[in-house]
Amino acid sequence: xxxxxxxxxxxxxxFLRFSNTTARSTRLNPHNQQRCGFRRxxxxxxxxxxNATQETKPTPSETSTPGPQPPPKVPWPTLFKPLLFTVGxxxxxxxxxxxxxxxxRVQNAKDEEExxxxxxxxxxxxxxxxxxxxxxxxxxQLILLLSAADDFWSSxxxxxxxxxxxxxxxxxxxxxxxxxxxxxxxxKYFMSNPASKTQCLxxxxxxxxxxxxxxxxxxxxxxxxxxxxxxxxxxKEQFLAVYLSAGVISTMVSYMCKxxxxxxxxxxxxxxxxMAVVAAVCTKMPEAKLGILFLPMITFTAGHALKALVAxxxxxxxxxxxxxxxAAHLGGALFGIWYMAYGHKLIWRKREPLVKLxxxxxxPGAGGKGPAP
Numbered sequence: 001x002x003x004x005x006x007x008x009x010x011x012x013x014x015f016l017r018f019s020n021t022t023a024r025s026t027r028l029n030p031h032n033q034q035r036c037g038f039r040r041x042x043x044x045x046x047x048x049x050x051n052a053t054q055e056t057k058p059t060p061s062e063t064s065t066p067g068p069q070p071p072p073k074v075p076w077p078t079l080f081k082p083l084l085f086t087v088g089x090x091x092x093x094x095x096x097x098x099x100x101x102x103x104x105r106v107q108n109a110k111d112e113e114e115x116x117x118x119x120x121x122x123x124x125x126x127x128x129x130x131x132x133x134x135x136x137x138x139x140x141q142l143i144l145l146l147s148a149a150d151d152f153w154s155s156x157x158x159x160x161x162x163x164x165x166x167x168x169x170x171x172x173x174x175x176x177x178x179x180x181x182x183x184x185x186x187x188k189y190f191m192s193n194p195a196s197k198t199q200c201l202x203x204x205x206x207x208x209x210x211x212x213x214x215x216x217x218x219x220x221x222x223x224x225x226x227x228x229x230x231x232x233x234x235x236k237e238q239f240l241a242v243y244l245s246a247g248v249i250s251t252m253v254s255y256m257c258k259x260x261x262x263x264x265x266x267x268x269x270x271x272x273x274x275m276a277v278v279a280a281v282c283t284k285m286p287e288a289k290l291g292i293l294f295l296p297m298i299t300f301t302a303g304h305a306l307k308a309l310v311a312x313x314x315x316x317x318x319x320x321x322x323x324x325x326x327a328a329h330l331g332g333a334l335f336g337i338w339y340m341a342y343g344h345k346l347i348w349r350k351r352e353p354l355v356k357l358x359x360x361x362x363x364p365g366a367g368g369k370g371p372a373p
Contacts, residue, residue, distance in 0.1 A: 077194040077264075079255055085200040086252045090245040097241035098351040099358050104237065159231030160224065162239060166208075167220045170270065173209050174216055187266075194255040195264035207247030209268040219270045221293070222278065229281045229288075238348055239277075242339060246276030246332045253331025257317065267325040272332035275309070279336030282306035309333060 132140070153161065173190060176182050190209035192202040210216035231239050250272025258264055281288075286303030310333055316326035339347075 077199070077255075077259055079194065079252075079259060082194070082199050082203065082252055082255055085203065086248050089204065089248050093241040093244045094238075094347050094351070095354055097237040098348075098355050100240075101235065101237040102355050102358060157228045157231070158236060159227035159229070159239070162231055162236040163220075163223050163227040166223065166243070169208050170210060170216055170220060173205075174211075174213065177209075177211050191266040191268045192251045192254065193264060193266040194258050196266075199255075203248045203251040204244070206251060206268045207244075207270050207273050210270070211268065215269055219274050223270070223274050226277050226281050229285065230277050233281070233284055234344075242276060242280065242336075243273050246335050247273035249335045250276070250328040250332035253334075254325050254328040257327035261320075263320075263322075265322070267328060269325070271324065272328035275329050275332035276336035276339075278309070279306055279333040280340045283337050283340040306333070306337075 135143070156164075177186055177190075186209070188196070188198055189202055190205045192199075192206040196202070210219070230242075234242065247270065251267070254267055254272070282302035282305060286301060286306075288302040289299050290302055290305050291299045310330065313324075313326040313330040313333065315321075316324065317330060
């Protein structure tokens with residue numbers, strides 16, 4: 001039994017030695033050592049680099065570059081130039097309208113004289129019948145098409161014919177907004193902003209500028225609806241002067257409100273000028289019945305409509321609504337009311353000296369002061 005105990009003791013000792021040798025050989029495997037050692041070295045290098053980076057990173061006090069600078073302060077815009085431009089442009093608009101009315105009357109008188117001479121010296125119907133038969137089929141169709149267009153143009157009222165040109169200009173500007181190469185120029189000249197470097201010229205051009213088709217359609221529809229009434233009250237020349245002046249004056253009011261509140265955001269659209277037209281018609285004909293396009297069963301008087309529009313824009317201006325330029329709307333409406341109440345007497349009825357001066361300059365009996373008509 002003693003030898004058996006010695007054998008078991010020796011076997012157990014050898015088994016322990018073998019186990020230790022196997023574990024040691026496994027730890028010393030070159031492949032395992034290279035893999036684990038590589039990982040350890042990478043970690044050590046990254047740690048050293050991280051420590052070096054942290055050690056070499058300068059403190060904010062040691063850096064020479066300053067910290068983040070505050071945004072530059074926007075200089076507060078001055079409205080002296082826009083105010084002078086508004087006064088000058090308004091005066092030139094009414095002066096040009098007075099001269100245009102004079103020239104239109106002179107041209108109409110000449111056209112009547114020429115039409116009378118043509119009727120007196122016209123040939124019989126056989127001459128025109130032979131002339132028509134000598135034309136080709138394409139020429140006859142073209143003449144018939146032009147005749148139909150002329151009949152349609154003649155069926156329009158004078159106010160509708162006048163605002164057709166305004167609508168055409170707005171449509172052209174709307175197409176220009178879709179041209180990528182013109183975007184910078186359109187933003188510079190066709191959007192009004194008191195904080196912009198270009199302040200004066202956009203006051204006029206922005207009144208013919210719409211970026212949205214819906215916006216332009218709404219404004220031009222209202223202008224088309226009230227065109228007959230406003231032109232019948234003022235005449236086309238005076239209407240053009242009021243429309244252009246209202247666009248600039250409404251933008252000036254918008255400039256003043258934006259500068260006072262510090263909200264310098266751009267604006268565009270003919271809403272200010274259109275509001276002046278609506279206010280002028282409603283002031284002169286307060287009992288006229290108006291309706292809504294898609295709700296014809298709802299009617300109201302022009303006076304009540306004007307009061308509601310002014311109240312809405314005044315509330316939007318006070319409460320700071322930014323859906324529309326309520327300051328421009330309110331400025332255009334107040335200008336239309338003022339012009340029909342006082343401006344017509346103060347401005348348009350005192351145009352005779354300017355017209356007489358223009359007549360003396362262009363008439364042949366002015367002593368060589370101007371060219372003959």
